[in-house]
Amino acid sequence: MTALYVLDVPENTTVAKVAAEFGASVGKIGPYFEITADGSIVIDRRATGCRHAVWYSCIAGVSGGTIVQHDKNALQVDPA
Amino acid sequence: MALEHKVRGVDHAAFPTFDPAGTVRFYRDVLGFPVVHSICAAGWGPENHPDFIHFFFDIGNDDRIAFFYYFGLEPQHTHERGDVYAGFGPEVPEFFVRSRHLAIHVEDDADLLEYRRRLDDSEWPVEMQIQHETIESIYTHDPNGYMVEFTRAMRPVTPQEDLDANLTIDALLDVVAEPDPSFGKLLARKAELIVARAADWEAAREGAQV
Structure with a gap:
């Protein structure tokens, strides 16, 4: 399973919301969103509304996967 | 301490x-x-x-x-x-x-x-x-x-950001102690620390507020 951790602060809430809209499961572990999927996790940056400084620093951790894209368009984590 | x-x-x-x-x-x-x-x-x-x-x-x-x-x-x-x-x-x-x-x-x-x-x-x-x-x-x-x-x-710093900063530094120290440190290795190590410590941190914090 691919897991992406994002700290729950106001700037990041749309990251988890958009991940859920694109099919990932979103839970919580402590103050972190735990975004999980059996396959890839894909998040569209423009859908999140995050400005670049927020977007490029929103990832707290990745397990069971590898970031294959993190640019101005999207974040994609593929299974390891 | x-x-x-x-x-x-x-x-x-x-x-x-x-x-x-x-x-x-x-x-x-x-x-x-x-x-x-x-x-x-x-x-x-x-x-x-x-x-x-x-x-x-x-x-x-x-x-x-x-x-x-x-x-x-x-x-x-x-x-x-x-x-x-x-x-x-x-x-x-x-x-x-x-x-x-x-x-x-x-x-x-x-x-x-x-x-x-x-x-x-x-x-x-x-x-x-x-x-x-x-x-x-x-x-x-x-x-x-x-x-x-x-x-x-732009807003006050939240308590969870202090936790996150400390997990980042602990993950960083682990990663730079090994050959070829990278951002990917840091995020993998930090995910392990989040799983190990984040839930307890929140429980301890809620307990302290009671």
Whole structure:
């Protein structure tokens, strides 16, 4: 399973919301969103509304996967 | 147990200058930082130390920025990039040259814009205004080439950000202790620390609030 951790602060809430809209499961572990999927996790940056400084620093951790894209368009984590 | 945290901010951060007139114009006359201390010292000691003036400006909170002006001392490098303390050749990337800077805190958006106005009316206008993750900053270079930032918090820092910072540092120390540290390895290690510690942190915090 691919897991992406994002700290729950106001700037990041749309990251988890958009991940859920694109099919990932979103839970919580402590103050972190735990975004999980059996396959890839894909998040569209423009859908999140995050400005670049927020977007490029929103990832707290990745397990069971590898970031294959993190640019101005999207974040994609593929299974390891 | 954590060591008791007894320090009280910046007493002074000191920098050399070859342009005391410009430095006083910038800090005292443009920014309005009061001169709060100065030392006129005859050179002494074993290294042919020149006579010098050591002068201080208040940067708020009783913290100070200080300069050394050495009589008769010529500039110590000829590089065009960098500042009067450290010069860099064309082989050094710009992000590295710009990495070292002093950031001065202001209370709010209005105060940030006030310092922006003062700088924009001067010989040292604002070069960038940027909203970072949770702070907004303006930048310029002082007459000595030192990068100076003014910054305001866009919201208060939350407790979970302190946890996150500590997990980042613990993950970083683990990753740099191994060969070939990378961002990917840090995020993998930090995920392990989040799973191990984040749930307990929240439970302990809620318990402390009861």
